[in-house]
Amino acid sequence: MLNLHVTKAFDQFQNGLKLLMAHEKSQAEKMVMNKKKILIVSTISQTIRSFLIPHIHFFEDKDYEVSIATHDSELLIDNNLKKIKKYEIPFQRKVLHFKNFVALKNMKRIMQQGNFDLVYLHTPVASAITRMALIFLKKRPRII
Secondary structure (H helix, E strand, O other): OHHHHHHHHHHHHHHHHHHHHHHHHHHHHHHHHOOEEEEEEOOOHHHHHHHHHHHHHHHHHOOEEEEEEEOOHHHHOOHHHOOOEEEEOOOOOOOOOHHHHHHHHHHHHHHHHHOOOEEEEOOHHHHHHHHHHHOOOOOOOEEO
16 A cells, blocks of 8 residues: 555656656747847958957857858858858958849848847948848848
């Protein structure tokens, strides 16, 4: 009789533990889902390497999911930037270059799929193209 009560109590304990673990897992998933996203945009990666690494670390410390859009993102290979999502956009420094129209199309797609909360813009051409891409969004992110 005592053994039956102990077994029942143990089963109830296990069920409660499973429910608690499932609840904690769903809470962790919600935290990941609620993580704010920022996109840092620059025409060339040299700007990011020279000036924006401290900004990237600041946003990571504030629990932002950081992404970078630049012309030559493979130059951003760095041990500190491995977990950052990088987008290769064919920005050109000449304003009316054909590839800037391709860049506008790519930025529009990235903005629609990314659901960014903030967009951090640098360099004039990339800023103008990104602002034009934002026109097509229903829910626009905040621009810094």
